[in-house]
Amino acid sequence: MNAAITGVTGYAGMQLYALLQEHPEVETINVYQHDLDDAIPLVDLNPRLNLPHPQLAYPYDSQEIMANNDLIFLATPAGVAINLAEPFLKAHFPVIDLSGDFRLKDPAEYEKWYHLSPAKEADLQNAYYGLADIYENPGASYIANPGCYATATLLGLAPAVMGDLIDPDSIVVDAKSGLSGAGKSLSSSSHFSRSNENLQIYKANQHKHIPEILAELSKWNPKVQHLQFMTTLVPIDRGIMATIYAKVKPGIDEMAILNYYHDLYDEDPFVQICDDYLPDIKSVIGTNNCKIGLTFNPVTGYLTIDSVIDNMLKGAAGQAIQNMNQLLNYPVTAGLELTALAF
Amino acid sequence: MNAAITGVTGYAGMQLYALLQEHPEVETINVYQHDLDDAIPLVDLNPRLNLPHPQLAYPYDSQEIMANNDLIFLATPAGVAINLAEPFLKAHFPVIDLSGDFRLKDPAEYEKWYHLSPAKEADLQNAYYGLADIYENPGASYIANPGCYATATLLGLAPAVMGDLIDPDSIVVDAKSGLSGAGKSLSSSSHFSRSNENLQIYKANQHKHIPEILAELSKWNPKVQHLQFMTTLVPIDRGIMATIYAKVKPGIDEMAILNYYHDLYDEDPFVQICDDYLPDIKSVIGTNNCKIGLTFNPVTGYLTIDSVIDNMLKGAAGQAIQNMNQLLNYPVTAGLELTALAF
Amino acid sequence: MNAAITGVTGYAGMQLYALLQEHPEVETINVYQHDLDDAIPLVDLNPRLNLPHPQLAYPYDSQEIMANNDLIFLATPAGVAINLAEPFLKAHFPVIDLSGDFRLKDPAEYEKWYHLSPAKEADLQNAYYGLADIYENPGASYIANPGCYATATLLGLAPAVMGDLIDPDSIVVDAKSGLSGAGKSLSSSSHFSRSNENLQIYKANQHKHIPEILAELSKWNPKVQHLQFMTTLVPIDRGIMATIYAKVKPGIDEMAILNYYHDLYDEDPFVQICDDYLPDIKSVIGTNNCKIGLTFNPVTGYLTIDSVIDNMLKGAAGQAIQNMNQLLNYPVTAGLELTALAF
Amino acid sequence: MNAAITGVTGYAGMQLYALLQEHPEVETINVYQHDLDDAIPLVDLNPRLNLPHPQLAYPYDSQEIMANNDLIFLATPAGVAINLAEPFLKAHFPVIDLSGDFRLKDPAEYEKWYHLSPAKEADLQNAYYGLADIYENPGASYIANPGCYATATLLGLAPAVMGDLIDPDSIVVDAKSGLSGAGKSLSSSSHFSRSNENLQIYKANQHKHIPEILAELSKWNPKVQHLQFMTTLVPIDRGIMATIYAKVKPGIDEMAILNYYHDLYDEDPFVQICDDYLPDIKSVIGTNNCKIGLTFNPVTGYLTIDSVIDNMLKGAAGQAIQNMNQLLNYPVTAGLELTALAF
Missing domain, CATH: 3.30.360.10 (Dihydrodipicolinate Reductase; domain 2)
Incomplete structure (x- = not known):
């Protein structure tokens, strides 16, 4: 599969990128950023990603994203996904949104807690709160990944x-x-x-x-x-x-x-x-x-x-991968068999 | 005044020593340790005290302590002060005990929580719980300095x-x-x-x-x-x-x-x-x-x-100084006008 | 392949175990410890290893180790490998020794720097200093993994x-x-x-x-x-x-x-x-x-x-895996395609 | 004596303020800041100073500073003291400058290393490099406090x-x-x-x-x-x-x-x-x-x-106090008998 990401300069996006690199089902990771006019080397966009091989980051374009990928991860700050979601929702294109923009069902609640303009109520209703260890995705394509x-x-x-x-x-x-x-x-x-x-x-x-x-x-x-x-x-x-x-x-x-x-x-x-x-x-x-x-x-x-x-993992990028695994029917632990050193 | 300390190798004892060095009413600090047979340089007992001038640490002897000092601080681990307190209590010699040995009034409670043999009930009753910002010492000579x-x-x-x-x-x-x-x-x-x-x-x-x-x-x-x-x-x-x-x-x-x-x-x-x-x-x-x-x-x-x-200060050595100030009628902030750098 | 380890309670041993769990060529990891009389659950030996599944740790026995494994990692403190090496050296059984015991060629040097009795000079000569990014293993079976x-x-x-x-x-x-x-x-x-x-x-x-x-x-x-x-x-x-x-x-x-x-x-x-x-x-x-x-x-x-x-990686367990890859002709990056989050 | 400070919102200025509060020879500390139009409570200017009592910070005015103080500390970023120094130099009013502006004698060197316009060469020559543990101040009124x-x-x-x-x-x-x-x-x-x-x-x-x-x-x-x-x-x-x-x-x-x-x-x-x-x-x-x-x-x-x-002490505010003690003939350790807890 091909996975798209936007927001790869933030911590959650970086962690997600790292996990996708090891994911057995992921063939290509395509990075898209709003602040780009032309494709640039990903390493120039974010030297901390520590990439061994050259790879490009592309200007953000929802049609191109849907044409070339099977799913997109939005690792954007609060308020951004609201403006990106529409075309994906219309096309039932799979989205895993790591931000808080689609976690609350009530626009007024969002406005109260986030101090930002909310998404449309109908769109909020279509989003699914992906608390992956509790719920099974009933088939929703827009997943609001829970907060840490x-x-x-x-x-x-x-x-x-x-x-x-x-x-x-x-x-x-x-x-x-x-x-x-x-x-x-x-x-x-x-x-x-x-x-x-x-x-x-x-x-x-x-x-x-x-x-x-x-x-x-x-x-x-x-x-x-x-x-x-x-x-x-x-x-x-x-x-x-x-x-x-x-x-x-x-x-x-x-x-x-x-x-x-x-x-x-x-x-x-x-x-x-x-x-x-x-x-x-x-x-x-x-x-x-x-x-x-x-x-x-x-x-x-x-x-x-x-x-x-x-x-960064269970509280963000790891659970996002869990949600992808559920959505695309991959084994639940695919890409998440992480062994850590607990001194 | 002359102040005695035992337990100057622990953190609370070190902090206490540091405060006493700056206290305007303290003339001499005398250090006594059980594990000494003879007087040795204090710097050898605890190089971390950072002492500019040579000074001695003496073997522990309660009579000598009372003869040469106006008050003793016990900065000893749980269970030790129980064995040191008797002569001071009998003589109404001022003690500020930083350990938990005399904080509880009921010997059974002490045994339950500390898993150690308690002091005598009569002695516990004579000790005063020195929560210095709330209580005024009514004249007790044995002060149990509160826990942090x-x-x-x-x-x-x-x-x-x-x-x-x-x-x-x-x-x-x-x-x-x-x-x-x-x-x-x-x-x-x-x-x-x-x-x-x-x-x-x-x-x-x-x-x-x-x-x-x-x-x-x-x-x-x-x-x-x-x-x-x-x-x-x-x-x-x-x-x-x-x-x-x-x-x-x-x-x-x-x-x-x-x-x-x-x-x-x-x-x-x-x-x-x-x-x-x-x-x-x-x-x-x-x-x-x-x-x-x-x-x-x-x-x-x-x-x-x-x-x-x-x-280390309000939760141990600082409050101990507050208790000394109360007991000996020094100004309440004597030795405690500490200005700190809060980045 | 089956890999044996001894020393899995130390940091390097733990890190090595974690890497071996992810290594594509490793089928079984067998843990052997000197202080065991009988097999016990590995999780009881080291709860910090965070093992998802039950697995046993076995008493140390060099014959059994060679019978059931293709290679052993010695993640033992200085002075221990000297006493373990002999049977493996004799049998030309592959060893990767993370300690310093076989890094120096001259027994007198070892004694001078380690303050311990050295291995035999002949054995030291047979060990190979596995600085994996510089040298190609010429075929030696006993690899002294370099210090960090x-x-x-x-x-x-x-x-x-x-x-x-x-x-x-x-x-x-x-x-x-x-x-x-x-x-x-x-x-x-x-x-x-x-x-x-x-x-x-x-x-x-x-x-x-x-x-x-x-x-x-x-x-x-x-x-x-x-x-x-x-x-x-x-x-x-x-x-x-x-x-x-x-x-x-x-x-x-x-x-x-x-x-x-x-x-x-x-x-x-x-x-x-x-x-x-x-x-x-x-x-x-x-x-x-x-x-x-x-x-x-x-x-x-x-x-x-x-x-x-x-x-812990390039300076210990990671380089040990590199040496294993060289020795057993696995791809050089097998088990070492680690992507890290550099905030 | 009365001491003036400017730059009390930075770390060095805060540390200096804290030391001056305890200095036995200092009666009043007056704070002056460029960004003030009117006097405001010092606690509002810098809540982290942790002041027990209300005190004011004043707009910066060199004449008023010289009229009401015996010395000024400049704890300002690089490039600022250059613009403040002139009136004090002319009046031979004591200045201790914690910045690097007057440490180098050669204006070209300053420009090369600081990438800022230098002070006048004559003024630089009049400044004294106050490495207090090595030099005795020969009577200079403008002291460039050394870098950490x-x-x-x-x-x-x-x-x-x-x-x-x-x-x-x-x-x-x-x-x-x-x-x-x-x-x-x-x-x-x-x-x-x-x-x-x-x-x-x-x-x-x-x-x-x-x-x-x-x-x-x-x-x-x-x-x-x-x-x-x-x-x-x-x-x-x-x-x-x-x-x-x-x-x-x-x-x-x-x-x-x-x-x-x-x-x-x-x-x-x-x-x-x-x-x-x-x-x-x-x-x-x-x-x-x-x-x-x-x-x-x-x-x-x-x-x-x-x-x-x-x-912050020997490398900035402590040495500044040492320089003040030298300049005003106070005991060398006045205000600097600091006892610290070295765990």
Whole structure:
């Protein structure tokens, strides 16, 4: 197959490119960029891609993209995919959109959280939220790849919320992310001298991933009506740890909880339940895995769920590949058998 | 005055020594160590102390200590102060104990959380829990200096709990600490290759500081009967951020909360309430300050309290100096006017 | 093929295991450990290997190893391979030894630098120094895989020394390494609180890699008789930068130097000459590449050579795979087409 | 005394402000900024200064500055002090200029290295290069405070060059700096995701500090005519390590070298010669000290000099205070008795 990408200068696009290079089903990767008038060497567009062989990047042209490729990945900043989506939607051409533009169904919600003009409601309805470890794609061609925080939080909460094991009013998520989650653009909070040796809470109660998390949780269990969710920048390159607290309902014991988690995930090659320890971030870096540890405190009645992912892989490019594999009926682990060195 | 220290090879003891060197009221610092048979140069005992001038470290001898000093700091590991305290308690000789040995009033609690033999109950009753920004020493000579996590958590929660502003059953503390909090001893979790680029939850629901936090909270408000408290190691040298979540009681508004916090702390030179932002760790490193930021989420009803300290200063040696200043009636900021560079 | 490993609890062994899992020619990886009496699940031996499927680790037995495998990797600490080598050497069974035990030809040299009893001189003579980007294996079955610092330094110096471009008396190597190079064992210099936010020079003029570097250099150009070589620990997980200084001989110009470097390496898929910039460490992390940048200072007459590698890959496990590929006539890049994300 | 500062939003200015707050001779610190039309609270100008008490920042006005202060610190970027200096020079009003604008005597040199218009030659001649551990101020009122790299390098080389102990043609300096040395302005090389877990050589053979180092070296020993000097960014907040290599002249032994170093520095409270080890960066962070370790390699004939400083203190604000103490005849260590915690 031939895969198209736009947005290969950003971190997620770079990671995606790297994964596609190793994917057994991918023959050619074609890069398209809006800011090009003519084809240029890809290495000139992004020297950090570390390409061994010369390859070109092309000006962006949706017709040419559809003519020469089987699928396109949009690894663009918020607000861009809205303007690119139309021709692909009309043609039912497969799109995997790593941005947040098509994750929310309600245009007003998008406007509220993103402070940008939303896509048309009909288009939003046609997009499919590709939380690949939970859902099977029902045949949609436009896939909104979930956010990194959303993935860690939703995978951590799914069995507890689906199984109605926890008090829906008691959920608190303290999520920590490495700096790559904040992207490549320059800002004082991502300056080394500010972020190193520091912890910074940011976007308190205002993070864009809150509505997409809540939309899924309330779909799984309508009793979940809100979510206390906070994000902290930690001085590491990659990785998210979502530490999730919730009160267990009376009558539910620890073993029952563990069983629910194993039932949902034991067939999934990418989610591991750690029975007797809380996983550290380093144990998933470089992989498409989500590791989940659980600990119940009988004194407080709280369950603590520790859900860790590599934000660039499971939280972005890895899950995008998972979605491509589903869409094109490739083996679920194709291109994702990543073995990482966890010191 | 002359100040004695034992435990000057550990991080807290080193930090204490550094502060005492600058303290305007301290004339001589005398170092005593159990493992010495004879006096040796202090620089040989601990080259990292960076001493400009030769000075001796002496064998430990309680009578000699009391004869030549006005006060002793015990910067010893858990279990050691229990064996040192007796002669000082009998003589009403001033002690500031940085360990956890005398923080809990109930010997059984100590045994449960520390897995060590406790001090005698009568001695525990005579020790005073020196949470210096909240309490005035009533004249006790044996001061149990609070734990680092306990300090950040208690200062963050005090106005909310004292003022009965929050649902006592809803408190969740997600506390993060730099590696110096884990001490100088070697372990796989503090090996650079394991702890760097990593987040590690540790001692889930079993951290020794839980009972001392709960003891104070329930003293302030008997409705607080338990506390969901979790600790995560973050790859920085110094600093604690306690992110505290609790549901605000109906009828309490954000302004009322802020007022409670200002009322309690506005006269305190070491605690700052940040009205409109959540402070980062770097803004307190190198100081004896605790900065507290507050944000209320009207959707979830949760208050988030962000309490940051330098674990080596406010969380250990700085608060020890505060306690010395109280005990010996020195100005409250003596030796603690630290100005730090917050990049 | 079936590959055996011993030493899979160390960093190099773990990295090797990860690479072998992806190697297209490797069918089975068998792990053998001396400290086992019976086979145990590999995941119990090393939970950090992150194995998806159950697999066993076996007690070490050289006959069984040779019966069931085509090659063995020894990823053992210094001094161990000396005791393991004999049966393999006798049987001409392929060995790739990642330790330093068989890198030096002279037993006295080994004793001097390693402070350990050396292997027999005859055995040392039979071992082959597998600097895979420079040499073709002439058929030796026992391969001494080069040291990490040696690899970065030798690849950086090879064209200059072979081409007699520099004053042999003027070579200064200032080499910096991440902490993984110091291994997994606990020590005060690898404690996070000591190594973070720090630079530490270590083993000044006494690093074990000095004699293996000098042996190759003087083979390439007998005028090189010594080498000023210094190592500094930097607070990163992985990577080596060897900054090499040497005076260019009169009459040699910059273009001539660049040509020598391109001539030697342009056919090599793993060594890249950066014509107009000095590469950073991050651009090679996660790959088996060595990037080399060159800058000539006409004022001082010094050439600066910046040679960067991932110490765990090109400097250990990656080069070991390269050596296996050579030995067993696999394609040179088999299992080493690693694409990394260079933020 | 009253001290004026301009440039208090940069790192060096912040550090200077912090030191002045603790200086026993300083009564008032007055802050002046060009971008102000009216006085504003200093905390609004720079919230990171962490000021306990309200204080104002004033519009910049040289007459008012001279009327109300005894001295001014210019902590401004390159090119700014040139436009501020004139009125102070005319009035012989004491200035300590932390920028590089008046360090070079030759306007053409300044233009070549700084790519900016130089100050007038007469003014340059009147400025005094304040390398405070080597020189006594002869009475100059305009002090050019040395650069951070220059300070570490010059203090490390002074005895060897003054004593003619080394081959002047063999000096190689491999200098490493933390990110604060690169300043507060945003750039891709100081973005956390680029600089963390990385080493980056920068400004190869073109660093602005080269000419000021060479000017001093050649003044001390005219045989020194050039200097191979390279700078590498390391992922730490603060600190410089200058690793200096030079061939020892025939007939000079290690003891003679050590004696030269002790002779020059033993009376200096801020420079320590480490007789038997090479100091790490952490041992000087938070202090105004320079630690120097020496090791001689009899095989290569090279002396390695390891010179470490805190770039913000000895390399900027600390040395500025030293220069103020000299100029105003305060005790040499006034305001600089800093005790740091070297984990």
